[in-house]
Amino acid sequence: MGNPIDFIAERLPLDDVMDALKHKQVPVHKRTIFYYLGGICLYLLIVQVITGILLLFYYQPTEALAYESVKFIMTKVNFGWLVRSIHAWSANLLIFSLFIHLFSTFLLKAYRPPRELTWMTGMALFGICLGLGFTGYLLPWNELAYFATKIGTEMPASIPVVGDLIKEFLRGGPSVTGVTLTRFFAFHIWILPLALAGVVGIHLLLVQKLGMSRPLSQESKNNRSMPFLPHFALRDLNVWLVVLAVLLGLSYYFPAHLGNPADPLSPTPIGILPEWYFLFMFQSLKLLPAHILGIEGELVGMMFFGLAALFVLLVPFIDKKSANGLKSPLFTAIGWVMIAFVIGMTIWGRLG
Amino acid sequence: MKQTILEKTRMNKSHKVRNQSLSIVCALVLFTTSATLSYAESDTEIGAHLKDNTCISCHLNEVDDDNTELTEHFLDGIHARRGIFCADCHGGDPTAEDEDDAMDESAGFVGIPEREDIPEFCAKCHADPNYIRGFNPNLPTDQFAKYKISGHGKLLFKNHDSKVAVCTSCHGVHGILPPDDPKSPVYISNIPETCSNCHSDSTYMAGRDLPTDQFDKYQHSVHGIALLENGDRGAPACTGCHGSHDARRPEPSGVANTCAQCHNFIREMFVASPHKAAFDDEDISECEVCHGNHNIQKVTDDMLAGGDESVCAECHDSDSKGWAVAQEMSAHIITLRNKIDSISHIVDSARKIGMDAEDAIYTLKEAKNELVKSRALVHTFVADDVSAVTDVGLEKVKEAGVSGQELLENFDFRKRGFLVSLSVILLLSILLTMKIRAMNGSSNVSE
Incomplete structure (x- = not known):
């Protein structure tokens, strides 16, 4: 056997991949900064996988040992506090970046043809990451996580016919118990990551295949671009370094806390809130009256969010103007209303 | 909606002002029904007794008579609830319509007992185990026997000092409530104030060899704060140390035993110590010498030798x-x-x-x-x-x-680690930025 790189290159289409990357161009305009968000999300996802695997060396997903094992990681394992803190902060930053990535893509109308599938796979990734956040939050089995999960898993119960079934499926029974913990663990480390890996692969393939979308507002102004390799890739790398510094700073100054162990027999603490990224939904549902036009308020809220998610998922097919290369102010306005709604409700939920 | 007897009786009074004769009928009807509503546990006794009880109907409806209040209170008390009514204590015939017949001595009417006779008056029932067992087998029947040997009882029976406390002084008169009822004057947290009604009244206590500042001291003591402010019903009230029916001033030799009711381990240590014999020889009350009595404060280390509040110095010379x-x-x-x-x-x-x-x-x-x-x-x-x-x-x-x-060292290590990491990242970032700028020189942007 000669040169191992040549050996591999002869057997795998590496040259084709490299050629594609070498020929890939990234548009240059005043909104180019938003192209870094996808890379940031990918980077944070890699951090999540690495830190998650490290945590798995010590974490024990049982009702009796979950809390103690996390405590052991935080206090006894070398750099355990850092790994867990990075995992927790990286999860929050990932979802924050996904929110910005999603809304910036929406406002720049990057979903228009031929990138409908890129948009839809991105939406799926967003949903999977929310699921990872929700399931991961319970794993330390502390008081806050226990009651937040109790409230979170209660929400689907208002869906007609299948509501209770979904609730019981999520909980593994009528209430949140050790069975819920092992179930969430399975979702968190196997089911959702496998789905994530598949969808990320398709999403990246589509991004490479179809390239970056140039916003409608910039299309007429210039056609400037830069090569992905090495120019944009090096800039990406620089951004990743900044994100790493932010992650380390947050983990050092605000290490993840563990709180008190979960006690299913204790009453729900006053002012218990879900994670910040679910707060806008929680607050909206809280504000709804018990009944709207004879239908249960919570059900109306769930239907609203369901339809809103469906609308956003299918927006490439609904926004005809953008598809035809025309300006689409209505969808821009919808985008800003959604952003204002999410931010407003989140702040209200936190302060109220 | 359920109404209390008191509310019903107040309603009844307003009726009476307008129509005296109608009110008598209403009173009987209302009391019969209200008793049924309010005392489900003993509705038959109360209902049956009230129906024909002329003591209640007359005394309740005499508007200008203080007895109205008296009967109302009585109906809220434990005796009425257990079916014990006026004639059971005062005698007379509660079925007689005529006032003279109802309160005829030949019918056993004894009227209002003299204050000096009250303990014996109550003891007719409360010292009779057979009678009491019919109502509450757990209720002791030794109160009168204890009272006789108490400070109060001795003064009453030997000196005929009728100012001393009798049963009604602490328990109330007609509206007597069980001691576990928070409204009862002998409920644990109400006891200090009940005792203080007499013991803090310097005029009432004049001529007796007793201080009147016990309550003031007690309420600022560890025990008083625990009971009155923190609601700790395990903390002692006056009766915790002095007893209740047999209330008396502890002898010096008995003080330690009194404290030992709760502080038993401390007592055992003290008894095994060299102080015990010395205190006995001097007839000094043990715990009280260092800790006081009504004004017991939280102990501090300054109470030991050398401290500002040293109690050791009271007896021990500095070279002993x-x-x-x-x-x-x-x-x-x-x-x-x-x-x-x-x-x-x-x-x-x-x-x-x-x-x-x-x-x-x-x-x-x-x-x-x-x-x-x-x-x-x-x-x-x-x-x-x-x-x-x-x-x-x-x-x-x-x-x-x-x-x-x-x-703390670990935190410092983290700090150093963070700063080193940050420096490495910054350096890499600067190098990358330089590289990017260098590449910018060679046209990287195409039209």
Whole structure:
């Protein structure tokens, strides 16, 4: 056997991949900064996988040992506090970046043809990451996580016919118990990551295949671009370094806390809130009256969010103007209303 | 909606002002029904008795008569609830319509008992085990026997001093409530005020060899604060130390036994100590000499030898052996206390900067437990006993200190690590930026 790189290159289409990357161009305009968000999300996802695997060396997903094992990681394992803190902060930053990535893509109308599938796979990734956040939050089995999960898993119960079934499926029974913990663990480390890996692969393939979308507002102004390799890739790398510094700073100054162990027999603490990224939904549902036009308020809220998610998922097919290369102010306005709604409700939920 | 007897009777009164004759009928009807509503547990007794009870109907409807209030209170009391009515104590015929017939001596009417006769009056039933068992088998029947030997009873029966407390002074008269009812004057947290009604009244207590500042002192004492402010019903009220029906001033020799009802371990230590014989010889009341009585305050380490509030100095000269032992005990305790304080500061600093100091905090708690034990062991008056415990405490403090120090060092390590990492990242970022700028020089942007 000669040169191992040549050996591999002869057997795998590496040259084709490299050629594609070498020929890939990234548009240059005043909104180019938003192209870094996808890379940031990918980077944070890699951090999540690495830190998650490290945590798995010590974490024990049982009702009796979950809390103690996390405590052991935080206090006894070398750099355990850092790994867990990075995992927790990286999860929050990932979802924050996904929110910005999603809304910036929406406002720049990057979903228009031929990138409908890129948009839809991105939406799926967003949903999977929310699921990872929700399931991961319970794993330390502390008081806050226990009651937040109790409230979170209660929400689907208002869906007609299948509501209770979904609730019981999520909980593994009528209430949140050790069975819920092992179930969430399975979702968190196997089911959702496998789905994530598949969808990320398709999403990246589509991004490479179809390239970056140039916003409608910039299309007429210039056609400037830069090569992905090495120019944009090096800039990406620089951004990743900044994100790493932010992650380390947050983990050092605000290490993840563990709180008190979960006690299913204790009453729900006053002012218990879900994670910040679910707060806008929680607050909206809280504000709804018990009944709207004879239908249960919570059900109306769930239907609203369901339809809103469906609308956003299918927006490439609904926004005809953008598809035809025309300006689409209505969808821009919808985008800003959604952003204002999410931010407003989140702040209200936190302060109220 | 359910209405109380009191509300019903008030309604009844307003009817009466408008129509006297109608009100009598209404009163009977309302009382019969209201009793049924309010006292489901004993509705048959109350209902049956009220229906034909002329004592109630007459006394209740005499608007200008104080008896109205009296009967209303009575109906809320335990006696009415158990089916015991006026004639059961006062005699007479409650079925007679005519006032003279109802209160005829030939019908056993005794009227209002003299104050001096009240204990015996109540004892007719309450000292009769067979009778009481029919109502409440757990209710003691020795109250009268105890009362007779109490300070109150002795003054009443021997000196015919009718100003002393009798049953009604503490329990009330007609609306007597069970002692576990929070409205009862003998409910545990109401007892100090009930006793103080007489014992804090300097005019009423004039001529007696008793102070009148007990309640003032008690309410600021550890016991008073625990009971009256913190609602700790395990804390002693006056009766906790003096007794209730047999209330009396404890003899010096009995004070320690009184305290030992709760502080038993301390008492055992004291009895085994050299102080016991010395106190007995001098006829000194044990606990009270150092801790006081009604005004017992939270103990401090300053009460030991050398402290500002040293009680040892009351008896021991500074060159005596006893003083030396007290100083030694004090030194052990204060050393442990100071060590705990300084290490607590370290552990707290580690906790405040976000380190997980739970193990160190737990170890410190163990040390604090040893400190509490050592303070109790002062009552052995043996320095070695105290030091044996403080030594264990000092070991725990040392352990917590090492743990706290490690946390602080670990934090410093994290800080250094963070700064080094940040520097490396910054350096890499600068190099990358330089590389990007260099590439910008060679046209990287195409049209």
